[in-house]
């Protein structure tokens with residue numbers, strides 16, 4: 001890939017933040033972005049690295065009306081030796097393509113994905129914070145850019161990558177959060193787009209999230225659309241419970257996003273002495289289990305927060321308290337996964353990719 005580069009003079013670069021732990025998630029962006037276009041008769045072309053800034057697009061373009069949009073989220077870390085590390089980026093490349101297929105958008109060759117990330121990261125490495133709990137969040141995105149109001153897949157697309165230095169995801173930091181069970185609204189239906197990482201899923205979820213926040217809960221716990229009994233996932237995370245000493249997570253049903261953190265937890269937990277059960281799980285079993293003190297922990301798993309402990313669940317306006325403090329399973333998994341990601345713990349899984 002022959003990447004065109006437009007670089008800034010040193011005195012035009014943004015100053016680095018003074019305290020990376022105080023960075024709010026997704027509010028700060030680096031100096032450059034990667035962009036590449038796709039035309040029907042040309043395929044992917046014109047890869048570029050250029051100063052971060054607004055995109056020029058036609059007000060009639062597809063993404064603004066019919067939402068052909070998919071994205072990914074992963075993190076880069078800097079090891080103590082100064083190497084740039086990415087966590088399982090090829091899994092993101094494969095999932096991006098799964099999302100693109102679902103949204104009728106052209107796939108991106110895995111090597112293009114990898115190169116877009118590594119070229120941008122190499123240029124922007126001064127932005128990778130090194131304090132424990134911080135990282136450089138990578139947001140690859142693709143949108144339909146053809147200007148046409150007819151409902152059909154776009155003939156033109158833009159793929160771009162932006163970078164955002166981040167501290168802990170939740171304002172609460174690594175403190176347990178509360179979840180609100182939605183059964184008036186659903187996130188995804190069987191046969192719908194729940195498995196694709198596409199913005200529309202989020203647009204449809206905002207109202208329920210807003211209601212949850214008004215009631216004092218930081219995220220929504222989603223149930224299945226048909227029976228409104230089976231637990232699916234949380235906002236932007238998959239969900240785990242410790243029930244009778246075993247880790248339980250909903251099995252993938254077609255409407256749950258295939259989380260890479262989820263997959264990593266499932267692989268790593270048994271080796272840390274935590275057996276895992278992927279199965280269907282109802283909200284009734286969970287509230288019953290909390291009442292009987294058989295549910296001892298609950299946590300979300302996703303790239304942004306990695307592991308996010310859950311203290312309480314509100315279901316039908318009753319609050320079920322699990323624990324005010326972070327439990328040992330959540331803590332162990334958080335330390336192990338972030339340890340591997342940042343190079344502090346040896347990676348025996350081959351998950352970490354060093355940018356050469």
Ligand SMILES: *Cc1c(COP(=O)(O)O)cnc(C)c1O
Nearest residue numbers: 236237238257259260261302303
């Ligand atoms: C991205 C995302 C997740 C978590 O996936 P990771 O690969 O672990 O970051 C979970 N649920 C939804 C809806 C998501 O968009």
